[in-house]
Amino acid sequence: MAGPAALLESLEHQVGALHTLRLVCRGREAATASHLPLSPPQPSLPQTSSAGSPGPAQYSxxxxxxxxxxxxxxxxxxxxxxxxxxxxxxxxxxxxxxxxxxxxxxxxxxxxxxVRNETLREMALRSKLSRVVDATSRLIEVEQTLLLPLIQQHPFPLHPKDSIEFRNICSRMALQREGQQFEKDLHEAHQCLKTIIEKLIWSLAVFPSEPYIPVRSALRQILQNLLAM
Known part of the structure; x- marks a missing residue:
């Protein structure tokens, strides 16, 4: 059984991962903004009359x-x-x-x-990254406000190594920010966060008492949003 120390260790790594994820989001948004296509100027054709002064064009x-x-x-x-x-x-x-x-x-x-297919892929990546950031933020909030007071009374199994791995993956993402390796790291971060939440739900399943119901419900909602397509 693990007590508050293990949860605090997990929280420390998750907070570090969240900070890195937000930096990655800002970096990608800045890169996208700098490459937004500008409306090309409309070409104008000179129009001159037979006398050499501006006037309606006459074409053969x-x-x-x-x-x-x-x-x-x-x-x-x-x-x-x-x-x-x-x-x-x-x-x-x-x-x-x-x-x-x-x-x-x-x-x-x-x-x-x-070009359209690439744009759709970028939109999918942005959506997935956004879900990972939101789920990480909400998970930290639930652990700090709901789970930490409960674990002080009733210790239960925790897995800080998963949070360490999650932070390491996010650090790799910060070095890539684009390309196939970034997509691979984002997928791994998504799966690792999913594992962290699922293990918490499984650990809390042995406590059927009423105080744990809001925690399990909140974790299930975070997991559902993370897996939403």
């Missing part, structure tokens, strides 16, 4: 085709910027093949699909 059929090609070139340039591609990369992928007005660009459409 050949001039209209030239304007259409110019619009395609500007569109291609903006899309290349959005995708982070250089002209050389476009040339290698065959994206510079001239197209007639209105002809679809399946290659670039597939690239746009890739």
């Amino acid at each position: 059929p050949g001039g209209e085709m030239e304007v259409a090609r110019l619009g395609q070139a500007l569109e291609l340039k903006e899309e290349r910027k959005a995708l982070g591609k250089t002209p050389e990369e476009d040339e290698e992928s065959g994206d510079l093949t001239p197209l007639s007005p209105g002809e679809p660009r399946p290659h670039r459409l597939s690239q746009h699909g890739l």
